[in-house]
Amino acid sequence: MSETETPIRGLGHSVRRKEDDRFLRGRGNYVDDLQLPGMLHMALLRSPLAHARITAIDVEAAKAHPGVVAVVTGRDLDAHGLAWMPTLSGDTQAVLALDKVVFQGQEVAAVVAEDPYVASDALELIDVDYDPLPPVVDPHKALEPDAPLIREDKQGQTSNHINHWEKGDRDATERAFATADKVVRVETFYPRSHPAPLETCGCVADVDPATGKATIYMTSQAPHAHRTLFALVAGLPEQNIRIVSPDIGGGFGNKVPIYPGYVVATVASLLLGRPVKWVEDRTENLISTGFARDYHMTGEVALSGDGKIMGLRSKVVADHGAFNAAAQPTKTPAGLFHIFTGSYDVPAAFCEVDAVYTNKAPGGIAYRCSFRVTEASFLIERLMQKAATELDIDPAELRRRNFIRPEQFPYHSVVGWVYDSGEYQRALDLALEQLGYEELRREQRERFARGELMGIGIASFTEVVGAGHGADYDIAGLRMFDSAELRVHPTGKAILKLGVKAQGQGHETTFAQIVAAELGIQPEDVAVMEGDTDNTPYGLGTYASRSTPVGGAATAMVARKLREKATRIAAHLLEVAEEDIEYAEGRFAVRGAPDRAKTIQDVAFAAYTNLPEGMEAGLEGVTYYDPPNMTFPFGTYCVVVDIDKGTGVWKVRKMVAVDDCGVRINPMIVEGQIHGGLAEGFAIAAMQQISFDEDGNCIGQNFTDYLLPTSWETPKFETHATVTPSPHHPIGAKGVGESATVGSPAAYVNAVLDALAPLGITNIDMPVTSDKVWAAMHEKGFV
Ligand code: CDP
Numbered sequence: 001m002s003e004t005e006t007p008i009r010g011l012g013h014s015v016r017r018k019e020d021d022r023f024l025r026g027r028g029n030y031v032d033d034l035q036l037p038g039m040l041h042m043a044l045l046r047s048p049l050a051h052a053r054i055t056a057i058d059v060e061a062a063k064a065h066p067g068v069v070a071v072v073t074g075r076d077l078d079a080h081g082l083a084w085m086p087t088l089s090g091d092t093q094a095v096l097a098l099d100k101v102v103f104q105g106q107e108v109a110a111v112v113a114e115d116p117y118v119a120s121d122a123l124e125l126i127d128v129d130y131d132p133l134p135p136v137v138d139p140h141k142a143l144e145p146d147a148p149l150i151r152e153d154k155q156g157q158t159s160n161h162i163n164h165w166e167k168g169d170r171d172a173t174e175r176a177f178a179t180a181d182k183v184v185r186v187e188t189f190y191p192r193s194h195p196a197p198l199e200t201c202g203c204v205a206d207v208d209p210a211t212g213k214a215t216i217y218m219t220s221q222a223p224h225a226h227r228t229l230f231a232l233v234a235g236l237p238e239q240n241i242r243i244v245s246p247d248i249g250g251g252f253g254n255k256v257p258i259y260p261g262y263v264v265a266t267v268a269s270l271l272l273g274r275p276v277k278w279v280e281d282r283t284e285n286l287i288s289t290g291f292a293r294d295y296h297m298t299g300e301v302a303l304s305g306d307g308k309i310m311g312l313r314s315k316v317v318a319d320h321g322a323f324n325a326a327a328q329p330t331k332t333p334a335g336l337f338h339i340f341t342g343s344y345d346v347p348a349a350f351c352e353v354d355a356v357y358t359n360k361a362p363g364g365i366a367y368r369c370s371f372r373v374t375e376a377s378f379l380i381e382r383l384m385q386k387a388a389t390e391l392d393i394d395p396a397e398l399r400r401r402n403f404i405r406p407e408q409f410p411y412h413s414v415v416g417w418v419y420d421s422g423e424y425q426r427a428l429d430l431a432l433e434q435l436g437y438e439e440l441r442r443e444q445r446e447r448f449a450r451g452e453l454m455g456i457g458i459a460s461f462t463e464v465v466g467a468g469h470g471a472d473y474d475i476a477g478l479r480m481f482d483s484a485e486l487r488v489h490p491t492g493k494a495i496l497k498l499g500v501k502a503q504g505q506g507h508e509t510t511f512a513q514i515v516a517a518e519l520g521i522q523p524e525d526v527a528v529m530e531g532d533t534d535n536t537p538y539g540l541g542t543y544a545s546r547s548t549p550v551g552g553a554a555t556a557m558v559a560r561k562l563r564e565k566a567t568r569i570a571a572h573l574l575e576v577a578e579e580d581i582e583y584a585e586g587r588f589a590v591r592g593a594p595d596r597a598k599t600i601q602d603v604a605f606a607a608y609t610n611l612p613e614g615m616e617a618g619l620e621g622v623t624y625y626d627p628p629n630m631t632f633p634f635g636t637y638c639v640v641v642d643i644d645k646g647t648g649v650w651k652v653r654k655m656v657a658v659d660d661c662g663v664r665i666n667p668m669i670v671e672g673q674i675h676g677g678l679a680e681g682f683a684i685a686a687m688q689q690i691s692f693d694e695d696g697n698c699i700g701q702n703f704t705d706y707l708l709p710t711s712w713e714t715p716k717f718e719t720h721a722t723v724t725p726s727p728h729h730p731i732g733a734k735g736v737g738e739s740a741t742v743g744s745p746a747a748y749v750n751a752v753l754d755a756l757a758p759l760g761i762t763n764i765d766m767p768v769t770s771d772k773v774w775a776a777m778h779e780k781g782f783v
Contacts, residue, residue: 008585010517011731014668018524019508028247031202031219032279039204040069042265042278043119045109045126046288047101050137050359050696051150052130054099054108062111062125067118070272071126072110072264074098085233085263088256088476089333091162091324092154093362095260101130102150102322103361104698105287107260112268112276135696136160139296139319139356150322150357160357162324167338168313168350168415176311176348180302184387189765190375191689192294192319192360194286194700195367196708197503199249201259201289202279205266209273213240218262220245220531221255222541223501225478227533229258234266245531251503253365256327256543257290283701290327291360291690292367294319295375299340301383307393309402311348314340314379318355318364326355326364327543328371329473329480335364335371336464338415342380343424343462343634344402349414359696366544368680368741370465370630381459381746382763389757394441395458395750396432400425403460410727417464419632420726420734423660427722428460431636431658434720440640448758453643454653457751461743462634465735466549470626475540479626482546483537484554486515486562487620490608492601493525499539500551501531505737506669507547511555513665514731518559519566520586520600537622545633545735548665549726554625556730561621566603569619572612573598631726631734635659637678637747643755645783648774650752652682652715657744661736662725670736671719677740678717683709684741685748687767 059071074096077083084092113119142160203218223243231238265278302311334353388395403424411419470479483499512526570588571578589597607619640654687707690700700706725732
């Protein structure tokens with residue numbers, strides 16, 4: 001490369017996000033921006049009660065209201081066989097309630113009107129008679145024999161138990177516990193939380209009465225899977241369904257499930273012959289769409305006297321709400337919870353999870369984590385903290401003694417994972433060094449002697465991201481592969497079409513960088529297209545940090561396919577044998593004569609103008625990539641807190657995050673992803689939960705009750721990286737999007753409990769509010 005040439009900005013370049021130009025100028029194109037000719041607006045009536053029979057619904061006044069075009073109830077849908085829809089977990093969910101409601105906020109009726117305000121106003125004219133039933137709020141009580149049965153609609157369902165799932169070796173684990181020197185137990189609750197994306201869910205359904213083609217613009221993280229599910233549910237021919245997912249203002253798993261609103265809007269458009277828009281408001285989003293967590297967990301670790309883990313077990317009661325709509329791979333109904341052995345070499349482990357119906361909104365989504373990995377990571381890291389306290393071993397040292405060592409990779413865990421690569425101690429040591437750990441421990445002792453409380457929390461985590469492999473992981477039967485289609489135009493510019501779909505992660509930039517790395521076309525010359533099922537190859541979508549490991553791999557593979565053809569064309573242009581061509585940085589040069597070369601742009605032009613005899617024209621291809629294994633990003637987070645003795649208020653003095661997601665395609669974007677996760681981790685640890693009163697009323701229906709951290713509360717983060725590539729991944733990248741949410745909550749909670757350990761306080765459930773801290777200190781006579 002001559003000095004005047006610009007280097008190809010492939011992997012490792014913090015290329016500015018291409019998509020931000022339109023986002024920052026207010027030129028994004030979201031579902032609610034869409035205006036179609038003749039478009040109607042839909043609003044949903046929701047149940048005010050958590051559990052009640054519906055004895056009558058009177059819609060006459062609403063129908064008569066000026067501007068109202070139609071009012072739809074469950075009975076109307078039932079007439080078309082559409083009153084129930086399948087969930088992602090194979091349960092059935094009422095589209096609009098028929099005889100009874102089973103959670104507050106459940107969809108009961110819909111009004112379609114000429115104007116969105118008219119639709120909302122007319123909801124108040126619908127008269128529903130409810131006959132209240134006792135609500136079941138506590139999942140443990142839901143399992144009691146005399147608990148009211150929530151799902152009377154399900155044939156053969158005689159209790160509120162949904163399913164039991166277990167993994168590991170129960171007997172071997174019991175033997176390990178029987179011979180242990182020490183058993184440490186943590187009972188904890190990871191509260192229900194909500195992704196609360198900036199943009200709520202919605203759609204515009206446009207069924208063309210002339211052609212029967214249904215175009216559904218929707219906030220979808222998985223447009224292709226949604227198309228297939230629509231075809232199966234509605235019986236529409238799949239070629240006549242087009243899902244378009246325009247710009248999305250945050251998903252975080254919330255836009256993976258299919259919600260009743262999408263179905264009703266589509267049916268309304270089909271019956272009325274006009275486009276129908278439905279966009280939920282903030283409260284609707286918080287009370288009715290996919291929540292996350294809600295895991296009641298008991299964990300036990302068996303240890304030898306010198307702190308080596310001998311066994312690990314856990315028992316979980318998972319609150320799934322009134323319909324089992326958890327977005328989980330089919331064969332693992334508790335997601336990937338069995339990664340609960342974390343970063344440690346555990347010789348025996350066993351976990352069991354019982355899922356339960358309660359009178360709450362359905363969900364169980366991969367919110368900023370790979371399916372249920374956050375819960376698993378929280379449990380093991382809380383156990384490590386408590387074990388360190390009880391064995392009086394430094395928490396960092398206890399981790400060191402138990403980490404899977406670098407030479408053990410690929411590491412086969414006792415619960416069936418094959419960890420691809422990791423250097424856990426390196427990440428921990430870097431975090432401790434950046435924190436100034438030894439000095440802080442000294443300071444902590446001195447402060448405690450003066451009656452002051454300060455804590456240092458550690459959490460080392462391993463995520464597991466990039467689902468498939470397709471034979472093991474599927475959603476509703478659809479194997480979890482992903483795809484990329486790449487087309488290089490005659491002028492050397494390209495378009496890349498993907499099966500994944502960004503919701504703010506910057507795919508238009510990073511996936512173009514992968515093409516740049518493989519073919520030498522600069523990222524700005526590669527347009528990236530996602531989210532239109534008529535114009536992109538089939539894929540399972542973006543959630544659980546799978547885009548880079550799976551869609552990114554597909555991109556590298558398709559680019560390599562094109563490079564092979566480009567090499568043959570270059571050989572033809574340079575009149576040498578194919579074996580004599582060397583590729584580097586967008587140039588195909590004759591081996592030993594680097595000045596005799598053709599650029600990718602020369603080759604692309606030749607692909608349409610000057611081909612070797614018998615070769616097909618064009619430079620394009622498609623790859624469907626089924627990953628042989630997941631990737632296992634990891635890291636260590638450390639938090640230092642000071643606790644005010646008088647009030648229980650804890651403040652983060654320092655937060656150091658070390659992440660390892662293998663090769664970083666765009667370090668700036670990775671940093672942004674980590675910052676988002678760290679902010680969420682802090683929120684859940686400190687202030688945030690969706691809770692319910694004893695009547696099943698949702699507390700957290702708006703942002704004055706459900707607290708989002710602003711820059712005011714959010715602590716400053718110091719981020720650092722180690723790089724341990726994934727050996728089986730074409731570019732060595734591991735997913736990263738959500739690791740920070742997986743690792744950080746335990747780091748914050750451990751910090752507070754580290755400070756309180758000398759007082760004998762070893763557990764406080766999240767959110768760890770100042771009230772709870774103060775009450776615990778008060779109980780111990782410290783204040
Ligand atoms: O599936 P999702 O896009 O949410 O998560 P991801 O694949 O972990 O990636 C989030 C963003 O970070 C994407 O823009 C990735 O391309 C980028 N990333 C990266 O630059 N390097 C990595 N090793 C992993 C992700």
